[in-house]
Amino acid sequence: MAKKTAQAKKTANTYNIAVIGGDGTGPEVTAEAVKVLKAAADKFGFKVNLTDFDYGGERYMRTGEVLPPKATDELRKFDAILLGAIGHPDVAPGILEKGILLKIRFDLDQYINLRPVKLYPGVECPLKDKGPEHINYVVVRENSGDAYTGTGGITMKGTPNEVAVQSAVYTRFQVDRCLKFAFEYARKYGKKATGRGTENTLALVGKTNVLTYIYDLWERAFHEMGQRDYPEIRRDYYHVDATCMWMVKNPEWFDVLVTGNMFGDIITDLGAMTQGGMGIAAGGNINPQGVSMFEPIGGSAPKYTGKGVINPLAAICSMQMMLQYLGEEKAAEKIEQAVMFATGKKLKSLAAGKMGYSTSQVGDLIAEKVAE
Ligand code: IPM
Numbered sequence: 276m277a278k279k280t281a282q283a284k285k286t287a288n289t290y291n292i293a294v295i296g297g298d299g300t301g302p303e304v305t306a307e308a309v310k311v312l313k314a315a316a317d318k319f320g321f322k323v324n325l326t327d328f329d330y331g332g333e334r335y336m337r338t339g340e341v342l343p344p345k346a347t348d349e350l351r352k353f354d355a356i357l358l359g360a361i362g363h364p365d366v367a368p369g370i371l372e373k374g375i376l377l378k379i380r381f382d383l384d385q386y387i388n389l390r391p392v393k394l395y396p397g398v399e400c401p402l403k404d405k406g407p408e409h410i411n412y413v414v415v416r417e418n419s420g421d422a423y424t425g426t427g428g429i430t431m432k433g434t435p436n437e438v439a440v441q442s443a444v445y446t447r448f449q450v451d452r453c454l455k456f457a458f459e460y461a462r463k464y465g466k467k468a469t470g471r472g473t474e475n476t477l478a479l480v481g482k483t484n485v486l487t488y489i490y491d492l493w494e495r496a497f498h499e500m501g502q503r504d505y506p507e508i509r510r511d512y513y514h515v516d517a518t519c520m521w522m523v524k525n526p527e528w529f530d531v532l533v534t535g536n537m538f539g540d541i542i543t544d545l546g547a548m549t550q551g552g553m554g555i556a557a558g559g560n561i562n563p564q565g566v567s568m569f570e571p572i573g574g575s576a577p578k579y580t581g582k583g584v585i586n587p588l589a590a591i592c593s594m595q596m597m598l599q600y601l602g603e604e605k606a607a608e609k610i611e612q613a614v615m616f617a618t619g620k621k622l623k624s625l626a627a628g629k630m631g632y633s634t635s636q637v638g639d640l641i642a643e644k645v646a647e
């Protein structure tokens with residue numbers, strides 16, 4: 276992250292941002308994130324050059340092309356990418372996800388998927404007796420390996436003997452670079468570092484009792500690196516199934532969690548529900564040395580498209596993470612305050628259609644607060 280910040284500073288606080296609204300409600304929520312971004316730029320004295328890209332299901336159905344051949348080379352030139360959502364009900368599952376979302380993640384080597392699980396004030400939490408003081412942790416999801424690499428295939432398809440294999444793949448290199456990010460993150464943003472506790476903790480989430488190759492590698496790498504380079508950081512280990520249990524029962528135990536791509540995908544949907552749902556859950560696909568892409572973790576919500584009822588806070592919070600990553604800490608802080616003001620004092624609910632505000636009114640509310 277530090278490198279990227281230095282790079283961004285060189286261009287005199289002007290950020291070139293690629294904006295991919297995508298499918299369904301993606302463009303609507305992204306428009307609100309852009310509204311708040313512009314308000315923050317005015318207030319905090321930086322500039323943004325925005326370039327829109329029409330990648331998504333509509334474009335695919337119109338042109339037959341998921342992404343133009345040079346698309347990811349083009350995206351590589353930006354300081355960051357803001358993404359709405361990818362996924363279209365009229366396109367078979369996998370085509371857009373693999374062809375756009377995963378293609379960008381892989382081509383730009385965004386090997387970290389950073390997903391905070393943070394319950395803001397006033398947000399209804401489905402967990403009994405849990406409040407913002409209990410739910411405030413971060414999942415560092417590895418974003419380049421695991422079953423996502425597409426290693427495998429189907430043979431004898433359509434016959435009674437067909438065989439399908441899809442391998443979970445990890446190299447030591449992938450595991451080490453992810454762990455390094457996670458340890459550094461825990462050192463900088465863990466509970467002790469941020470005054471929320473007495474130690475910084477990194478917990479590995481795995482399945483060492485069944486995935487005895489993959490998570491054996493993770494576990495050895497985890498303790499080796501921790502012992503050698505981060506002795507002051509407490510190391511915990513949880514099986515992924517037990518993690519789901521503790522995320523519901525004792526989320527206050529968690530500080531920073533690190534895990535493989537597939538487990539990370541699954542547990543962060545659970546995490547999102549505990550922080551108020553897809554309307555608020557944000558994330559960043561990060562390449563600490565390259566170009567990162569920020570996106571809400573929820574999908575394209577086709578049934579709400581164009582109705583002006585979808586909650587844009589997840590997109591706004593993703594943009595907030597982008598500013599933090601670009602080094603605009605003050606702006607990021609202010610946006611988070613504004614989001615907390617909205618959840619704590621204004622919105623009736625985070626659910627689509629039940630906020631008491633339209634999508635663009637929520638954007639206005641945050642933008643006005645940021646401008647104050
Ligand atoms: C996510 C999504 C994606 C993933 C899909 C759409 C490919 O579920 O960002 O969590 O599995 O990573």
Ligand code: MN
Pocket residue numbers: 540541544
């Ligand atoms: Mn997911």
